[in-house]
Amino acid sequence: MKKLALLILVFAFIISACSNGDSSGGKGGEGGDGPVKLQFYFPVAVGGPITKLIDQLAKDFERENENISVMPIYGGSYQDTMTKVATAVQGNNSPDMAVLLSTDLYTLLSMNAIEDLTPRFSQSYFDGFYDAFLGNTKSGDQVWSVPFQRSTIVLYYNKDKFREAGLDPEKAPATWEELREYASKLTKADGSQWGIEIPSTGYQYWMLQALSLQSGENIMSNDGKEVFFDKPHVEESLQFYMDLGQKDKVMPSGTIEWATVPSDFISGKAAMMFHTTGNLTKVKNEAAFDFGVAFLPANKQYGSPTGGGNLYVFKDIPERNKEAAIKFIEFLTQPERVAQWSIDTGYVGTTKASYETEALKQYVADFPEAAVARDQLEYADSELSTYQNGQVTKIFNDNIQAALIGTMTAKEALAKSQEQATGILKQFQSK
Template identity: 85%
Template sequence: MRKFGFLFIVFALVLSACNSGGNTKGESAGKTESGGKDGKVELQFYFPVAVGGPITKLIDQLASDFEKENENIDITPIYGGSYQDTMTKVATAVQGNNSPDIAVLLSTDLYTLLSMNAIEDLTPRFSKEYFDDFYEAFLGNTKSGDTVWSVPFQRSTIVMYYNKDKFKEAGLDPEKAPSNWNELREYAKKLTKADGSQWGIEIPSTGYQYWMLQALSLQSGENIMSNDGTKVMFNQPHVEESLQFYMDLGQKDKVMPKGTIEWATVPSDFISGKTAMMFHTTGNLTKVKNEAAFDFGVAFLPANKQFGSPTGGGNLYVFKDIPDANKEAAAKFIEFLTKPERVAQWSIDTGYVGTTKSSYETDILKKYVADFPAAAIARDQLEYADSELSTYQNGQVTKIFNDNIQAALLGNMTAKEALEKSQQQAEGILKQFQK
């Protein structure tokens, strides 16, 4: 879905190694030849597994299909675990002059990777028409200025899932999800059981609480960071209003568990009926579809002043310190993965949003959406989506923000205190990158 303080530590180690007699710019040994068997180009493809479902089997099949079409290229998928674990492994490999050829990493890792001088400029590798096919909301986290550094792959937004059976039991219209914050609060009260056996709503408060607060903030006003990775606007009034609403659901309204709500357990709580509604990534849509034993709906996140959600998920990056033959093969693999039919099938198999307009014109995705309209919600919400939080030293900035948000959700800080502290700490980190 992300990236925390230890990424900053890894980055610091990289810099330390470079400054203490290790490889310096222009002196890196790197990969000087493709080293393939029988003249083949061999690509290492680092991949995270961040949501439920048979992701590894899908990737293995895609790699096999590509090799059948390109007999001179071998793909070796390397599964790194979570996004954070995969990023750590990639950073370690870059530090050790054994850079991967291609990787799926968070779209928000852009500035960290640029700081490491690790990734290849992809602007000249593909045509303008190729990039124009991607939804605009997904392109924000791929660029710095006009330079394209990655290609959208498994991308998401946050959506609302709701249990239609629970709605019926509570006397609510099962075909009408709450459309604004007031309705969300009212519905959640009706759906919460006094004995604690069922909550009205669960919004995760670990791992990605910054992402959830960013969604609420986009529903209330402007985004929370600049587009160049150098500034954050955490302490703005609309962000404070949003954090207070997030806090009140558990502390005041008592329609959500107070305190810590684990990211990974929220979908399980929804599937088991412990919560009637949840905010979560659309990347879990297929898991919910396959495992829920009840009729459920998917809807836009409720609006405050407007609808809004940050995008999320991973992009495809090609690394700089590899042979030209590997770069060409990696670009060919990216083109293969982003063909309309494959984007469509990936969306069906995983629940991620089809990243290209052309994917929704394929017969298979048209039929899937017609049979399962929930699959179109995240795509339609892109009209109101904006870039996810991404800055220089992003792991450190995100950890600070996450920690302070969680302190507020636990009742240890006021919303204002948490946001002022986050702003002050983030400004201290980012000032060196400001012109």
């Protein structure tokens, strides 16, 4: 009998311990006393040891917050990460937080997936970020994400190649006409060296948006419900993009892969390139030549869209996890960490205070190219972002590429893009 009573007592104790434990699938139950476990999805879209850097940031945070553990989950590209996050949300297994494209905002809002961060931070906290990065964080007056690994497009140029071509290595092309002229001098007839490469896969919409901002207004409304793809200044911009390869012969015609453009530049196959500042550290570490970084050349004005990823917190998680996620965001966006992230990756420091740190001040003093993307923010605007953004962007990308490979005119590509995108967005315009 004593043995039976003892067994009953042990069994009761086990049942009690289980019922009081973590019952939230490893996330730390709301109101529980155990450690909070944050699932943190992130992508890698540029060269460099991003995974290692994220893992180290998670460990550093855990040392300061013993009751919170962060589980970084590498999701692949931005698109792959978004697909995995959307699948998890739809399966009622939402992650706690993620780095996703700033342009995924309206898609996430339509899924009712993300937490409104407006009441979670002070206004002075948001005021610390550069204005150009805040556009893609908001819908109306509500802030839904925090800038993290942000970028603009910049012009990289090989100063050694400039010298060989008789060009001033300290003077990048400042206008479209100068870009054409310089690229012509830098192109070799045997195809061994191109004057300029502008990617035409993955993010060709981003490249065209930059050219369009240099020629006129932005290509979408700020509520995610309307696009302006068929405006005359967009057609002028697409025609310029096409002509560099098809008419001027200073750029490969047809498809130019996003991922291979930096490699072509580093190997000397391309003397200039348009690419994200997120590859600045890769170029700095791997280029065996003297290179420069400059604003994108102007048409009527300077211009570049912002780009990159923001930090999102998800709605359908325990309050304890939301509070822990906010702590992690505060940790990641402290000036010293923003500064170091910029140095380690090439992404723009997202806060004004980051450029006041000794680390980034010294880095910019030693490597002035690191300040170019920040200075270009004065002329930057929000990246293309709409409801059903994946569909709209794919349509735009496909039609731009058709124009670049010569199967459509600029006018046809943009008219088709406008018609198709308007059809998708019509359902949101009455809301």
